Amino acid sequence: MLRDVFKSIGGIENYGLISMIIFVFFFALLILHTFSLKRKDVDDFSRMPLDDVSKESDDIQDI
Amino acid sequence: MENQTFYYDNKIVKNFAYATLFWGVIGMVVGLLLALQFIWPALTFGIPYTTFGRIRPIHTNAVIFAFVGNGMFTGIYYSLQRLCKARMFNDLLSKINFWGWQLIIVLAAVSFAGGMTTGKEYAELEWPIDLLVAVIWLVFGANMIGTIIKRRTQHIYVAIWFYIATFVTITVLHVVNSLAIPVSLFKSYPIYAGVQDALVQWWYGHNAVAFFLTTPFLGLMYYYLPKAANRPIYSYRLSIVHFWALIFLYIWAGPHHLLYSALPGWAQSLGVVFSVMLIAPSWGGMVNGLLTLRGAWDRVREDPVLKFMVVAVTAYGMSTFEGPMMSTKTVNAISHFTDWTVGHAHIGALGWNGFLTFAVLYYLIPRMFQTQLFSRKMANLHFWIGTLGIIFYAVPLYWGAITQASMWKEFTADGFLKYPNFLETVTQLQPMYATRAIGGALYIVGILLGLYNLILTIRAGKFLPEEAASAPALTRVEGKRGSGEGIHRWLERRPVQFILVALVAILIGGLIEIVPLYLVKTNIPTIASVKPYTPLELQGRDIYVREGCYTCHSQQVRPFRSETERYGEYAKAGEYVYDHPFQWGSKRNGPDLSREGVVSGRQYKPNSWHYNHMMNPQRLNEQSIMPVYKWLIYDDLDISTTPRKIRVMQFLGVPYPQGYDKIANDDLMIQARGIADDLKSQGIQVEPTKEIIAMIAYLQRLGKDVHAAGMPTATITGK
Numbered sequence: 009m010l011r012d013v014f015k016s017i018g019g020i021e022n023y024g025l026i027s028m029i030i031f032v033f034f035f036a037l038l039i040l041h042t043f044s045l046k047r048k049d050v051d052d053f054s055r056m057p058l059d060d061v062s063k064e065s066d067d068i069q070d071i
Numbered sequence: 072m073e074n075q076t077f078y079y080d081n082k083i084v085k086n087f088a089y090a091t092l093f094w095g096v097i098g099m100v101v102g103l104l105l106a107l108q109f110i111w112p113a114l115t116f117g118i119p120y121t122t123f124g125r126i127r128p129i130h131t132n133a134v135i136f137a138f139v140g141n142g143m144f145t146g147i148y149y150s151l152q153r154l155c156k157a158r159m160f161n162d163l164l165s166k167i168n169f170w171g172w173q174l175i176i177v178l179a180a181v182s183f184a185g186g187m188t189t190g191k192e193y194a195e196l197e198w199p200i201d202l203l204v205a206v207i208w209l210v211f212g213a214n215m216i217g218t219i220i221k222r223r224t225q226h227i228y229v230a231i232w233f234y235i236a237t238f239v240t241i242t243v244l245h246v247v248n249s250l251a252i253p254v255s256l257f258k259s260y261p262i263y264a265g266v267q268d269a270l271v272q273w274w275y276g277h278n279a280v281a282f283f284l285t286t287p288f289l290g291l292m293y294y295y296l297p298k299a300a301n302r303p304i305y306s307y308r309l310s311i312v313h314f315w316a317l318i319f320l321y322i323w324a325g326p327h328h329l330l331y332s333a334l335p336g337w338a339q340s341l342g343v344v345f346s347v348m349l350i351a352p353s354w355g356g357m358v359n360g361l362l363t364l365r366g367a368w369d370r371v372r373e374d375p376v377l378k379f380m381v382v383a384v385t386a387y388g389m390s391t392f393e394g395p396m397m398s399t400k401t402v403n404a405i406s407h408f409t410d411w412t413v414g415h416a417h418i419g420a421l422g423w424n425g426f427l428t429f430a431v432l433y434y435l436i437p438r439m440f441q442t443q444l445f446s447r448k449m450a451n452l453h454f455w456i457g458t459l460g461i462i463f464y465a466v467p468l469y470w471g472a473i474t475q476a477s478m479w480k481e482f483t484a485d486g487f488l489k490y491p492n493f494l495e496t497v498t499q500l501q502p503m504y505a506t507r508a509i510g511g512a513l514y515i516v517g518i519l520l521g522l523y524n525l526i527l528t529i530r531a532g533k534f535l536p537e538e539a540a541s542a543p544a545l546t547r548v549e550g551k552r553g554s555g556e557g558i559h560r561w562l563e564r565r566p567v568q569f570i571l572v573a574l575v576a577i578l579i580g581g582l583i584e585i586v587p588l589y590l591v592k593t594n595i596p597t598i599a600s601v602k603p604y605t606p607l608e609l610q611g612r613d614i615y616v617r618e619g620c621y622t623c624h625s626q627q628v629r630p631f632r633s634e635t636e637r638y639g640e641y642a643k644a645g646e647y648v649y650d651h652p653f654q655w656g657s658k659r660n661g662p663d664l665s666r667e668g669v670v671s672g673r674q675y676k677p678n679s680w681h682y683n684h685m686m687n688p689q690r691l692n693e694q695s696i697m698p699v700y701k702w703l704i705y706d707d708l709d710i711s712t713t714p715r716k717i718r719v720m721q722f723l724g725v726p727y728p729q730g731y732d733k734i735a736n737d738d739l740m741i742q743a744r745g746i747a748d749d750l751k752s753q754g755i756q757v758e759p760t761k762e763i764i765a766m767i768a769y770l771q772r773l774g775k776d777v778h779a780a781g782m783p784t785a786t787i788t789g790k
Contacts, residue, residue: 028344030579031319038315041559042308049226054307056228057297061156061540 124619160217265647386422440532
């Protein structure tokens with residue numbers, strides 16, 4: 009059955025177009041999302057690697 | 072909220088770090104041996120276990136899965152615990168992950184040396200080891216996801232997203248590309264044939280680069296670069312876009328490895344478009360990394376960790392610019408099948424993966440051993456020698472590639488190929504190959520310096536196996552999306568849902584490319600004259616696969632006049648329908664062989680020539696870099712496998728007559744005697760039961776069927 013569905017799409021070249029549309033749509037949503045993030049949250053997230061809770065290795069500074 | 076005390080598992084990180092260094096040295100020394108074999112082919116020592124075609128997979132697999140793989144685990148096991156503020160989910164799983172992975176590496180090396188290979192680049196492991204890989208990989212995934220679930224942070228930091236994408240995608244790729252039917256414990260046939268096999272293989276191959284060599288290392292970059300620079304990543308927003316755009320786009324790009332091949336045009340075009348688009352997220356990531364260091368460049372001058380990182384990220388930027396360029400048809404027409412690809416791969420492997428791995432090791436080891444790096448000077452020296460090594464490695468290969476491609480394509484004023492003898496174009500590259508070997512050697516010297524430095528660091532310090540930390544427990548947030556919480560915010564704290572969405576993102580591309588080819592048979596026009604291999608040819612083909620001839624020879628003539636003049640008719644999709652696995656190859660250190668058997672063709676050679684050539688290529692062409700294959704003449708062909716091989720082929724849809732497995736060996740012997748008799752008439756005494764007979768039978772079959780179809784050589788594009 010699936011085979012027929014694919015066949016009926018005809019020019020398989022349409023795949024290029026379809027995939028581009030999916031991507032552009034996806035990308036637009038993504039950009040929208042990132043800009044809707046709150047500044048404070050973003051800052052908090054980006055500081056996560058630096059927020060070290062280990063007791064010992066913290067004070068080993070770079071050589 | 073009350074603070075909980077817990078302990079980071081440093082021991083597992085240490086084990087992976089040691090394994091990284093150990094396999095790094097081994098993998099690269101094997102690489103150096105390969106480089107030297109191009110200069111002195113006698114360095115294969117005339118024995119099977121060290122011959123080029125067998126140890127090349129050892130080199131590539133060791134560097135990718137042993138060196139970079141262990142490096143990735145080192146970096147992930149350390150950073151994941153800290154980013155989740157939690158110990159690894161389960162210590163036993165960590166141990167199984169570690170020892171299982173090392174076992175796989177040892178099994179891989181032994182089996183490749185023994186000639187057990189599927190013949191698919193970067194996926195050469197035979198099925199029992201493939202199964203083991205799947206199990207160990209799932210153990211890693213379970214351990215990682217378990218850790219994420221029991222984390223003490225609300226948000227999942229972007230580095231971990233990259234780790235998750237790595238796990239999810241590699242699982243899918245490994246399973247889909249490894250599907251095969253076993254013939255014996257050491258031999259299987261992939262379920263795909265020809266064009267399909269090629270598409271699946273390069274969908275895998277390309278995405279192994281993407282999701283084994285790129286995404287985990289981007290994750291490492293997003294953790295260790297801010298750590299080492301002691302400042303947050305330049306733009307977290309950019310990192311979100313980077314992540315989703317990258318994983319969405321990457322998965323489509325595989326067909327750029329198959330341009331001008333028999334793959335349908337639409338699939339090639341998709342590959343090109345998405346490859347070019349990939350520049351955007353890749354460079355987004357690079358810029359994000361480099362800008363993190365703005366205002367801290369004085370520290371880069373001082374700190375070897377940062378130095379390694381800067382070159383690593385720059386190498387990432389270079390290869391992700393070069394890659395899309397090589398995916399355009401114009402550049403690809405020149406670069407494909409030459410050492411350009413090899414140069415490109417090494418900028419990535421030595422620059423991006425290698426240097427980032429060293430940065431991570433130089434960062435981690437002193438910390439876990441509660442001391443300072445033994446010598447900063449030595450680390451700087453390592454850095455400079457390594458950088459020089461990369462330059463000496465890559466530049467001559469680019470130079471050589473352009474030289475060779477021009478020679479392949481050059482015509483005389485009368486319209487003949489200027490260099491009809493392929494070997495001339497190889498001999499021309501000898502100085503470049505020598506310089507490349509020096510580059511590789513320099514890089515290894517650098518590693519050894521680093522190793523020495525780290526050993527002294529370890530000696531001077533005291534290892535901290537359990538590192539205490541404390542953090543408040545995570546207050547359970549409702550699984551449901553809170554009001555005012557965006558979908559992505561919600562996703563960012565729900566690991567399982569996150570995995571599913573990532574899976575969908577990568578599946579879309581894969582499905583759209585592969586499914587049509589799978590379902591729509593009309594995409595692969597069959598050619599009536601193309602018949603299954605005879606039993607003897609089939610056995611010969613399996614020897615071809617076993618010896619890794621594809622590491623130097625292609626079987627794929629592109630539709631350029633320079634190629635059809637040199638080899639014969641260009642490749643058609645329909646001629647490969649019985650090829651389990653496909654053997655198109657990816658580089659040409661020797662000529663294309665797909666038209667070797669066309670009697671009226673340019674490349675045709677009598678049986679006796681092949682016999683003498685396999686016995687000693689240098690006796691026929693002093694300059695040849697092809698290894699000797701003496702053992703094919705001494706070793707008996709194992710014909711006990713024939714019936715089973717025929718049955719598996721039948722199962723895969725190859726139209727041998729019903730019950731043919733029972734009489735296949737009779738046919739095999741008849742054909743073998745014919746070849747032995749012919750050799751005898753040329754004064755060569757060899758029994759029909761020897762492997763060489765099967766190999767000759769296979770070589771003499773190549774291209775015959777398509778030729779018989781009388782395909783026109785029209786529609787040729789460009790030179």
